[in-house]
Amino acid sequence: MFENLSIYTLVHIVVALVFPPFLLGVINRVKAIVGGRRGQPLLQTYFDLRKLFSKDSVFSETTTWVFRFGPVVSLTTAFVAVMIVPLGEANAPLAFTGDLILLAYVLGLGRFFTMAAALDTGSAFEGMGSAREATYACLAEPVMFLGLLVLARVTGTLSMSGLLGTGLLEGWGGAAASLILIMVSWFIVLLVENSRVPFDDPNTHLELTMIHEVMVLDHSGPAFGLILYGAAIKLFVFAALIVRLALPIHTGYAALDWSIFLAGTVVVAMLIGLVESIMARLRLPSIPNLLVGAGVLSLFSMILVLVKL
Amino acid sequence: MTSHELILASALLAVLSGVPAALLSKRSNMSQALATLILLCANGIGLLAVYRWWVDGAIAPLSFPAPIPGVSVSVAIDAISVCFLLPILVVTSMATIYGLQYWKQSEHEDNGRGVSLFLGAMTGAMTLIVVAHDGLMFLAAWETMAISGLFLVATEDHISETRKAAWLYIAASHFATLCAFGVFALLYAINGSWDFDTLKTTGTPMAFAMAALAFFGFGTKAGIMPMHIWLPSAHAQAPSHVSAVMSGVLLKMGVYGIVRVSTFYAEIPLSWALFVLVMGTSTAILGIAFAIGQQDIKRALAYSSIENIGIITIGLGLALLGRATGQPQWAFLGVCGMILHVWNHALFKSLLFFGAGSVIHGVGTRDMESMGGLSKHMPKTATCFLVGAVAICGLPPLNGFVSEILIYLGLFRIATSPETLASAAVFAAPGLALVGALACACFVKIYGLVFLGAPRSEHAAQTHEAGSAMCVPMMILAGCCALIGVVPLVAAPLLDRVAAGWNGDAAVAFKLIEEAPLQMLSVIAALIAVLLLAGAGFLLMRGIRRAPSGLTWDCGYAAPSSRMQYSSSSFAEMLVKLFGWALQPNVERPKITELFPQNVEFDSHVNDTVLHKLVLPTTRAVTWCFSWGRYLQSGSLQAYLMYILVVVVFLLLWR
Numbered sequence: 001m002f003e004n005l006s007i008y009t010l011v012h013i014v015v016a017l018v019f020p021p022f023l024l025g026v027i028n029r030v031k032a033i034v035g036g037r038r039g040q041p042l043l044q045t046y047f048d049l050r051k052l053f054s055k056d057s058v059f060s061e062t063t064t065w066v067f068r069f070g071p072v073v074s075l076t077t078a079f080v081a082v083m084i085v086p087l088g089e090a091n092a093p094l095a096f097t098g099d100l101i102l103l104a105y106v107l108g109l110g111r112f113f114t115m116a117a118a119l120d121t122g123s124a125f126e127g128m129g130s131a132r133e134a135t136y137a138c139l140a141e142p143v144m145f146l147g148l149l150v151l152a153r154v155t156g157t158l159s160m161s162g163l164l165g166t167g168l169l170e171g172w173g174g175a176a177a178s179l180i181l182i183m184v185s186w187f188i189v190l191l192v193e194n195s196r197v198p199f200d201d202p203n204t205h206l207e208l209t210m211i212h213e214v215m216v217l218d219h220s221g222p223a224f225g226l227i228l229y230g231a232a233i234k235l236f237v238f239a240a241l242i243v244r245l246a247l248p249i250h251t252g253y254a255a256l257d258w259s260i261f262l263a264g265t266v267v268v269a270m271l272i273g274l275v276e277s278i279m280a281r282l283r284l285p286s287i288p289n290l291l292v293g294a295g296v297l298s299l300f301s302m303i304l305v306l307v308k309l
Numbered sequence: 310m311t312s313h314e315l316i317l318a319s320a321l322l323a324v325l326s327g328v329p330a331a332l333l334s335k336r337s338n339m340s341q342a343l344a345t346l347i348l349l350c351a352n353g354i355g356l357l358a359v360y361r362w363w364v365d366g367a368i369a370p371l372s373f374p375a376p377i378p379g380v381s382v383s384v385a386i387d388a389i390s391v392c393f394l395l396p397i398l399v400v401t402s403m404a405t406i407y408g409l410q411y412w413k414q415s416e417h418e419d420n421g422r423g424v425s426l427f428l429g430a431m432t433g434a435m436t437l438i439v440v441a442h443d444g445l446m447f448l449a450a451w452e453t454m455a456i457s458g459l460f461l462v463a464t465e466d467h468i469s470e471t472r473k474a475a476w477l478y479i480a481a482s483h484f485a486t487l488c489a490f491g492v493f494a495l496l497y498a499i500n501g502s503w504d505f506d507t508l509k510t511t512g513t514p515m516a517f518a519m520a521a522l523a524f525f526g527f528g529t530k531a532g533i534m535p536m537h538i539w540l541p542s543a544h545a546q547a548p549s550h551v552s553a554v555m556s557g558v559l560l561k562m563g564v565y566g567i568v569r570v571s572t573f574y575a576e577i578p579l580s581w582a583l584f585v586l587v588m589g590t591s592t593a594i595l596g597i598a599f600a601i602g603q604q605d606i607k608r609a610l611a612y613s614s615i616e617n618i619g620i621i622t623i624g625l626g627l628a629l630l631g632r633a634t635g636q637p638q639w640a641f642l643g644v645c646g647m648i649l650h651v652w653n654h655a656l657f658k659s660l661l662f663f664g665a666g667s668v669i670h671g672v673g674t675r676d677m678e679s680m681g682g683l684s685k686h687m688p689k690t691a692t693c694f695l696v697g698a699v700a701i702c703g704l705p706p707l708n709g710f711v712s713e714i715l716i717y718l719g720l721f722r723i724a725t726s727p728e729t730l731a732s733a734a735v736f737a738a739p740g741l742a743l744v745g746a747l748a749c750a751c752f753v754k755i756y757g758l759v760f761l762g763a764p765r766s767e768h769a770a771q772t773h774e775a776g777s778a779m780c781v782p783m784m785i786l787a788g789c790c791a792l793i794g795v796v797p798l799v800a801a802p803l804l805d806r807v808a809a810g811w812n813g814d815a816a817v818a819f820k821l822i823e824e825a826p827l828q829m830l831s832v833i834a835a836l837i838a839v840l841l842l843a844g845a846g847f848l849l850m851r852g853i854r855r856a857p858s859g860l861t862w863d864c865g866y867a868a869p870s871s872r873m874q875y876s877s878s879s880f881a882e883m884l885v886k887l888f889g890w891a892l893q894p895n896v897e898r899p900k901i902t903e904l905f906p907q908n909v910e911f912d913s914h915v916n917d918t919v920l921h922k923l924v925l926p927t928t929r930a931v932t933w934c935f936s937w938g939r940y941l942q943s944g945s946l947q948a949y950l951m952y953i954l955v956v957v958v959f960l961l962l963w964r
Contacts, residue, residue, distance in 0.1 A: 057853055060861040062763050064684050066695075068853055072844030076837060083836075094836075096829040101717045102705060104742065106833075109704040112749055119757030119875070121861045122682070127875020130757070134750035135883040141746040142739035149735055153724045207864060218862050222851040226844065288887060306732050 008254065009093040016082040019262065020236035021045035021229070023269040030273025045232060049225050057221030062122040070117025071216075071223040075230035077110030081237045086161045088258030090250050095161040100148050103160060104141065107193075107234065111137060114227075118215035125207045129214035132284070136199065136211070139291035140189050146298035147182040147189075151245075153305045154178070164244035172248075181301035183245055185294040187271070190238040192291060194231065197276040199287055209281070239268040312386050313371035315358035316394075316440050322351035323401075324433030324453075327426030335422060341414040344425035345405045348432060352398040355436060359394060362386045370442045370504075382449075383504065385442035388810035389572070392648045392803065393439045393565045396655035399789075400557040401432040403659060403782035404550040410778035411666050412548050420464045424548060431457040431554070438562055443503040444493030451489055451562075455482040458559060461551045462543045474542035477920075481529055481539035485563070488526020492570060495519040508573050516574070520581065523570040524588075531563025532615045533622060534592040538920040541599075544611035545675065549666025552607060553659035556614040561651050564621055568647075571629065572811060579633040579730060586626030590740040593619025597747040598888040601754065602915030604877045605675045606665045609755055610658065613701065616744060617654040620716070621647050623737050627719045628811070634731050637812060639719050641819040644808040646715030649800055653708045653793065657700040660786040664694035667779050668759060671772030677877045679766035680759045687774040691760040693783040698752040700790040703745050706834035708793035711800075715825055717741065747884070754880045763871035795834040797827045878913045885915060893918045 025042040032039025041047070059068065084099045084106075086092045092099075115133055118126035151163040154171035171179055192199045195212035207214050216227050243264030251257055282290065310318075326347035330340035370385035386394075405428060414421035434457060437450035459482065463475035495515055499508050508516055529536035540560075544552045571577070596615030603609035624647030631640025667690040668683060669675055684691030700707035720738040723731055764770040774780075793800055801821040808819065821827065863869045878885075885894050892915045899909030941952070 053851070057851075057856045059853070059856050059858050061858045062682070062861050064761065066684070066761060068848065069841075069845065072841055072848065076840040076844055079840060080833065080837060094829070094833070096826040098714055098718050098721075098826050099829075100721075101714050102710075102830075102833060105703065105705055105710055105713075105745065106837075108702070108745065108749055109699070112699060112702060112704060112753055115749075115753040116757055116761065119753065120761040122762035122871065122874050123861045123863055123869070124873050124875050125864070126861075127880060130753065131875065131880045131883060134746075134753060134880075135887070138743060138746040138750060138884065138887075141742040145739040145742040149721065149724045149738055152721050153735075156725045158718065158721050158725065221856075222848060223853070226848075302735070306729070306735075 008089045011254075011258070012083070012087055012089065012093055015087060015258070015262070016079070016233065016236070019265075020082075020232035021049060023235055023239060023265060024232055026266055026269040027273040027276065030270050031277050034274065034277035045228070049229055052225030052228065053222050055221040055225075057219075057223055059220075060121050060218055063120045063218075066113070067117045067120040067218075068223065070113045070120075071219060071226040071230070073113035074110040075226045075233070077106045078230040078233035078237065080106045082233055082240075084160050085237055085240045086164055086244060087240055088261040089254065090165060091161040095159050097158045100152070100158065100160050100163060103237075104144055104148075107237075108137075108141075110230070110234075114215055117219075121218045123218070125214050125217060128208070129211050129217075132211045133215060136192050136287060136291065139288055139295065140192050143185050143189050143291065143294045143298050146295070146302050147186050150175075150178055150182050150298070150301050150305050164241065164248055166248055166250050168245070168248035175305050178301040178304045179245065181297045181304075183242060185298045185301075186238070186242055186245065188290065188294040190235075190242065190268075191272070191275070192287075193238060194235045196272055198279045198282040198290070201281045204281070209284070235269075236265065239265040242268050310361075311368060311371070312358045312361035312365060313368070313384050313440075315354055315361060316386060316436065317371075317384060319351045319355035319358060320433040320436040320440075322354065322433070323348055323436060324430050326351055326429030326432075327422065330425050331422050333422075335418045336415055338409075338414045340422060341409060341425055344422075344429060345409055348405050348429050349402055351429075351433070352402045355394065355398045358386070359391050359398075362391060375445060377445075380445065382446040383442040384437075384440045384446065385505075386440050388803070388807040389565075389568060390439045392651065392807045393561060394436065396561060396652055397432065397435045397439070397558045400655050400659045401428070401435075401554055403663075403786060404428065404554045407553070407663055407666070407779050407782045408548075408550045410776045411550055411670060423460060424464055424551065427457040427460040428551065428554065431461065431559070435558060435562055439565055442505050444496055444505075445503050448486075448489060448493060452486060454559070454562065455479075455486060458482065458555065461555075462547045464548055464551070465546070468546070470542070471546040474539075474546040477539045478543040481536070484536075485526045485529040488522045488529070489566065491522040492519055492526065492566075495522070496573070505569065505573070507575055511574055511576055520570065520574070523567055524585070527563040527566030527570070528588075529563065530566065531560050531622075532592075532596075532618050533563075533588055534595050534615065534619070535919045535923070537592075537596070537615045538917060538924055540615060541603075541608045541611040541917060544614070544662075545605055545607040549607070549662050549669060552611070553662035553666075556611065556662060557655040557659035560614060560618055561655065564618065564625075564647075564651060568625065568811070571625070577629050577633045579630070582626055582629035582633045583731075583734060584626075585622060585629055586734050586737050589619050589622030589624075589626050590737045591619070592616070592622060593744045594740060594747070595888075595891055597744055597751055598884070598892060599915060599917070601747065601751045601881045601888075602885045602892050602894060604677050604914060606668065606677050606680075606755060606759065607662070607675050609677075609751065610661055610665060613748070613751060614654070614658055616748065617650065617658065617701070620713070620741070620744065621650050621654070623741065624648075624650060624712075624716045624719075626737070627716060627723075627734070630723070630731055630734055631719075632812065634728055636722075636726065636728070636731075638819065638824070639722055640812045641808045641821075642715050642719030642722065642824060644811050645804040645821055645825075646712050646719060648804060648807050649708075649715060649793075650712035652800070653700070653712050653790070656786050656789050656793075657697045657707075657709065660693060660697040660783055660790065661701065663779065663783045663786070664690050664697060667775035667783075668772075670775060670779075672766075672768045674766075674768070677755065677758045680764070680769050681762045681766075681871065681874065682760070682764040683769060683772055684760040686772045687760075689780045690775050690783065693780070693787045694760065695756060696787040696790055698756045700794065702748045702752050704749070706791075706794050706830070706837050708790045708797075711794060711797040711827075711830060713741065713745070714830075715821075718825060750884060754877065758877050758880070762874050765871050765874065765876075795831060797825075797830050798822065801827060882913075885913075891918060893922065 155167035333340035434454035600612035628643030
C-alpha cells in the first residue's frame with residue numbers, strides 16, 4: 001500500500017496544504033478588477049487564517065461538543081478528499097479501486113457534521129442554512145456520480161487517479177462531447193458545493209439569504225479558522241477535478257506537470273471570479289432548476305457514452 | 310449434537326421462552342428476567358449451531374416427521390441461512406435485554422408478559438424460517454412469526470391508533486402469507502416435492518408466476534414500495550424494542566424469502582433483474598423522501614427502513630443481473646453488498662430504535678417538534694444515536710459505507726463493461742447517490758431536532774438518561790457498527806461463502822478482499838481518526854475549554870426563545886416540495902383576514918400516499934360494492950325460505 005509513497009507524495013501533501021487559500025485570493029482579485037477596484041492582497045486568506053488561529057473563541061450556551069467538533073470534521077474530510085484526487089502527478093497518494101466513492105462520501109461526512117453543528121446553535125438562521133445545504137446536496141450528488149460513471153466508462157478504471165489519468169486522453173479523442181458536458185455540469189457542482197454565486201453569495205450581509213456562511217455564523221476564532229481552511233481545500237479539490245478532466249496530460253517532467261496543474265487551478269479560480277462578477281445570485285426557489293439542468297446535461301453525456309462504446 | 314439439532318433446540322427454547330413467565334405473578338419483574346434469560350440461552354445455542362456449521366461445513370438436511378401423518382419436514386443450514394440467522398440472534402438478544410428496563414413488567418402489568426411471550430415466539434419462528442428446507446416447515450414458521458408479530462404490534466391495544474396499525478399489519482401479513490402459499494404450491498406442482506431444490510423446468514408460466522408471487526408476497530413483508538403500507542404505523546405503535554426487532558430482522562425475513570426463491574432458478578431472465586433494480590431504486594428514493602417528511606421519530610425511522618430495504622434490493626438486483634448476463638463478478642459484489650447491508654441495517658436500525666425508545670421513555674412523546682437539546686441530559690444515548698445516524702447515512706468510517714461501496718463497485722463495473730443491454734442498470738448509481746444525500750438530510754434533521762439546540766417543551770427540558778440495561782445494548786450495537794466499518798475484513802470470510810453458495814461455482818474464484826479495497830478502508834479510517842484527534846488536540850491547545858460562553862447570535866435580537874428554532878417541517882420544507890408529486894403533503898395554511906390577526910395555526914404533515922390515496926379508497930369502494938349484498942340478508946325467515954325455494958326451482962329447471 002506504500003508503493004506510491006515517494007517524494008511526490010510529500011509534494012502532493014505540501015501543495016494540498018499550502019496552495020488552496022491562494023485560490024480564494026485569486027477569486028477576490030478577479031472580482032475586484034472586474035468591479036473596478038484594486039482589491040485585497042492575493043494572500044489575504046493566509047493573513048485571515050493566521051489572525052483567526054491566534055484569536056480566542058466564544059461559544060453559545062446552547063451548544064454541545066458537536067458544535068466544537070464540527071469544524072475539525074469538515075477540515076479532516078476535506079484533507080482526506082484532497083489525498084484521493086490526483087494533482088500534478090499521475091497518481092494520488094491514496095489511490096485505490098473504488099476511491100471515487102470514498103471521495104463523494106467523505107465530503108458527505110464533513111457536510112453531515114457542518115449541518116449538525118449548525119443545528120446545535122438552536123438558531124433559526126443556522127437551521128435555514130443547514131436545510132438549504134441538505135437540499136442542494138441532494139441535487140448535486142447525482143450529478144457528481146453521473147460524471148464519475150461517464151469517466152469510468154470512458155477510461156475503464158475505478159480509481160480517481162485512473163479516471164483523471166492519461167487514459168482520459170483517448171476519451172477526448174472519442175467522446176469529447178460527453179466530457180465537455182461533464183465538465184460544464186461539474187463546474188456547476190463546484191459552484192454549489194462551495195457555496196459560490198449564483199447559488200450562494202459568500203459576501204452577502206443578509207443572513208436570511210445565505211447557505212454556507214449562515215451555517216458557520218456562530219463559529220469564532222480557531223474553530224472558524226479550521227472551517228475557512230477546510231472550505232479552501234474543498235474548493236481546491238473540485239478545481240483539481242476540473243483541471244485534470246480538461247488536461248489529463250503527463251509529460252514526464254514533474255516540474256512541468258505541477259506548473260500546468262497549478263496554473264489550471266488558477267484559471268478555474270479566475271472563471272469562478274468572472275461568474276461571480278457577471279451573475280447575480282439566483283432566487284432560492286430557482287436554484288433546484290439549475291441543478292436539475294446540470295443533471296440533465298450529465299444524463300445526456302451518460303447516454304452518449306453508453307450508446308457509443 | 311449436529312448443527313441442525315442445535316438450531317432446532319435453539320428455536321424450540323426460544324418459542325417457549327416466555328411460557329414460564331406467563332405462569333408467574335404479573336407484578337414481579339422476576340418473570341421478565343426469567344424469560345430474558347431463557348431467550349438469551351436459546352440464542353446462545355443458536356450461535357453454537359452457527360459455530361458447528363462453520364467448523365463442520367454443510368451436512369445433509371435433517372428430516373423428521375411432521376404432526377400431519379405421512380408428511381415429513383426437514384431443516385438444513387447453509388451460508389444463506391447463517392447470514393440471516395446471525396442478525397436474528399444478535400438483535401433479539403439485545404432487544405430482550407433492553408426490554409428489561411424499557412418495558413418493565415412491574416410498570417406494564419397487563420401486557421408485559423405478553424410481550425416476553427411473543428417476542429420469544431417470534432425469535433424462534435424466525436430462526437425456523439431461515440433453516441427450513443421445505444415449503445411446509447417454512448409456511449408453519451412463517452405463520453407463527455406473522456401472528457406473534459400481530460400480538461406484539463397490538464401490545465397497547467387500548468389505543469385506537471394501535472388497533473388500526475395492528476389491523477393493517479395483519480391484512481398485509483395475510484397477503485404475504487397467501488402469496489407464500491402460492492409460491493410453495495407452485496414449487497410442489499413443478500418439482501413434485503416440497504423440498505427446496507432447483508426448479509426442474511424454468512421459462513414456463515408457472516415458474517414465472519412463482520417468481521412474481523415471491524417478489525410481491527415476500528416484498529410485502531420486506532416493505533418494498535408500493536407494498537410497504539403496513540410498515541410505518543406498525544413500527545410506530547409497537548414498543549420500541551419490538552420495533553427494533555421488526556425493523557432489524559422481521560423485514561429481512563421478506564428479503565430472505567426472495568433470496569431463497571431466487572436460488573431455485575437455474576437461469577434468471579435479464580428483465581427480472583432490471584425490474585428488481587428499478588423497484589429497489591424507487592423504493593430507496595421514495596422511502597427516504599417520505600422519512601424526511603415525518604414528525605414522528607419512529608415513523609421516520611420506519612420509512613428509513615423502507616429506504617434500506619430498497620438498497621438491499623438494489624444489491625439483489627445487481628446480483629441477479631450478474632447471473633442473467635453471465636458476469637459472476639457483478640453477482641459476487643451484489644450478493645456481498647446485499648448481505649452486508651442486511652447485517653448493517655440490523656445493527657444500526659435497532660440501535661436507532663433503541664435510541665428513539667430511550668428518548669420516548671424520557672420525553673414521553675414521539676413528536677420531534679417537542680424535543681430538542683436532549684444530548685445535555687442523555688449524553689450516552691445521544692452519542693450512540695449519532696453513531697447510528699452516521700452509519701445509516703452510509704458515511705465513512707462506519708459500516709454503512711462498506712456495504713454501499715460494494716454495491717457501488719458492482720454498478721461501476723457494469724459501466725466499465727462493454728455489455729450494452731445491461732448498461733441501463735448503471736443509472737442505479739446516481740440513484741443511490743441521491744439516496745445517500747437524502748439520508749444525510751433526514752438523519753441530520755432527526756439528530757439535530759431531537760438532541761441538539763434548545764428544548765422545545767417542558768418535558769424535553771427535564772428528561773433523564775436511560776438506565777444501563779438500555780444503554781449497554783446500544784453501546785454494543787454502536788461498537789459493532791464501528792467494528793465492521795473500521796475493520797471490514799472481519800465480514801469477508803462469511804461473505805465469500807454466501808456469495809459462493811448463492812451463485813454456484815462461478816463465484817468460488819472470487820475473494821472479497823481482492824474485489825474490494827477492504828484494507829484501504831481500514832487505512833482511511835485510521836487516517837480520519839488521527840486527523841480528528843490532531844484537530845481536536847489543536848482546538849484544546851487553543852483553549853476552547855476555557856472559552857467564555859454567550860448567547861447564540863440572533864442578529865442582535867435580545868430575547869431568542871426555543872420556539873424560534875427551525876422545526877421539523879421547516880427543515881424538511883424544500884425537500885418535501887421537491888418530492889411533492891409523490892409525498893402529497895397535507896398543508897393547512899392560515900388565512901389572514903383581519904388587520905391584526907391572532908392565533909393562527911400552520912400545519913403540515915406527510916401521510917402515506919399509497920395507503921391514503923390508493924389502498925384505503927379502493928378498500929372503501931370494495932366495501933361499498935359488497936354492502937349491496939346486505940339487501941339479501943334482511944333477517945326475516947320467510948325471505949330466506951324464499952331464497953331456498955328459488956334456488957331449488959332454478960336447479961330443477963337447470964337439469
